[in-house]
Amino acid sequence: MKLAILSRNPKLYSTRRIVEAAKERGHEVKIINVLKCYMNITSLKPTMKYQGESLEGFDAVIPRIGASVTFYGTAVLRQFEMMGVYPLNESVAITRSRDKLRSMQLLARKNIGLPVTGFARNPGDIEDLIQEVGGAPLVIKLLEGTQGIGVVLAETKKAAESVIQAFMGLSVNIMVQEYIKESSGTDIRCFVVNGKVVAAMKRKGPEGEFRSNLHRGGTASLAKINPQERATAIRAAKVMGLNVCGVDILRSNHGPLVMEVNSSPGLEGVETATGKDVAKLIIEYTEKQVKATAGKKSRTSTKGKG
Numbered sequence: 001m002k003l004a005i006l007s008r009n010p011k012l013y014s015t016r017r018i019v020e021a022a023k024e025r026g027h028e029v030k031i032i033n034v035l036k037c038y039m040n041i042t043s044l045k046p047t048m049k050y051q052g053e054s055l056e057g058f059d060a061v062i063p064r065i066g067a068s069v070t071f072y073g074t075a076v077l078r079q080f081e082m083m084g085v086y087p088l089n090e091s092v093a094i095t096r097s098r099d100k101l102r103s104m105q106l107l108a109r110k111n112i113g114l115p116v117t118g119f120a121r122n123p124g125d126i127e128d129l130i131q132e133v134g135g136a137p138l139v140i141k142l143l144e145g146t147q148g149i150g151v152v153l154a155e156t157k158k159a160a161e162s163v164i165q166a167f168m169g170l171s172v173n174i175m176v177q178e179y180i181k182e183s184s185g186t187d188i189r190c191f192v193v194n195g196k197v198v199a200a201m202k203r204k205g206p207e208g209e210f211r212s213n214l215h216r217g218g219t220a221s222l223a224k225i226n227p228q229e230r231a232t233a234i235r236a237a238k239v240m241g242l243n244v245c246g247v248d249i250l251r252s253n254h255g256p257l258v259m260e261v262n263s264s265p266g267l268e269g270v271e272t273a274t275g276k277d278v279a280k281l282i283i284e285y286t287e288k289q290v291k292a293t294a295g296k297k298s299r300t301s302t303k304g305k306g
């Protein structure tokens with residue numbers, strides 16, 4: 001296969017591992033910085049160029065689009081889709097998962113366990129909103145935050161009010177969420193590939209920190225998940241339409257609650273904590289999909305000729 005990996009940093013562990021796994025299985029790989037791509041959007045022959053060179057002949061594209069470049073990154077991915085290249089995760093699914101509120105609404109619609117979550121626009125509604133989600137302590141989140149940045153724990157109602165007011169004053173969109181105290185700074189990251197949990201790790205924040213993100217100094221260890229957690233992760237991935245993702249789950253007193261679904265989950269923590277070769281599983285799945293799509297394409301073309 002000829003693979004395109006959309007990544008802005010070839011030195012990142014995840015990028016390196018995917019390249020390594022692809023080369024080990026005899027594939028040709030090109031790392032592409034989406035910000036250096038430009039495209040010609042025509043219906044007849046959509047094309048893409050990269051530093052003056054035409055990007056052609058790719059069988060699959062593996063998006064590793066950072067949160068800061070979601071808009072341009074998904075546009076580039078969409079162009080690949082228009083060119084008939086198989087996307088490991090579809091652009092529309094990535095866009096969907098990047099908006100925390102939209103994700104929560106989609107998951108709620110399919111009855112997946114979630115922390116009680118509220119959203120408001122009008123400062124006059126803050127007090128009632130706080131009550132709606134069960135009062136303080138509560139968690140306030142920027143809709144497009146990542147790596148734990150933009151997630152605040154407000155211990156008291158007064159603190160919650162002032163933080164919400166401050167965000168509203170800055171015109172940033174936030175959501176307000178019930179604080180799952182019993183998870184005590186830990187969560188479970190289920191790594192899903194092709195509708196299966198292939199690895200699961202427990203993440204724990206440093207002492208005194210309620211956020212378990214590895215980027216915030218959290219540590220990872222192997223997690224043993226129960227059937228309900230496994231089923232929840234698989235369903236959440238399906239609802240989001242992501243073939244490869246990290247489903248983050250809080251262990252609450254009333255079962256697993258999905259906190260978010262990450263469309264470009266990092267490999268370092270999960271491979272180190274579980275000893276699993278996740279990169280290889282990703283490449284193997286891509287191979288299978290490319291084969292299946294090629295089969296479909298040739299069947300359609302034969303039908304056309306007949």
Ligand code: ADP
Pocket residue numbers: 115139141145146147148149150151177178179180181183185186187210211212213248250259260
């Ligand atoms: P980000 O996209 O920035 O990672 P998350 O929604 O995943 O944002 O929140 C970051 C971390 O904060 C989580 O990994 C979890 O440890 C903690 N956290 C988030 N929401 C809650 C909640 N409702 N109750 C308890 N802890 C939470």
Ligand code: MG
Pocket residue numbers: 147148213248260
């Ligand atoms: Mg997170």
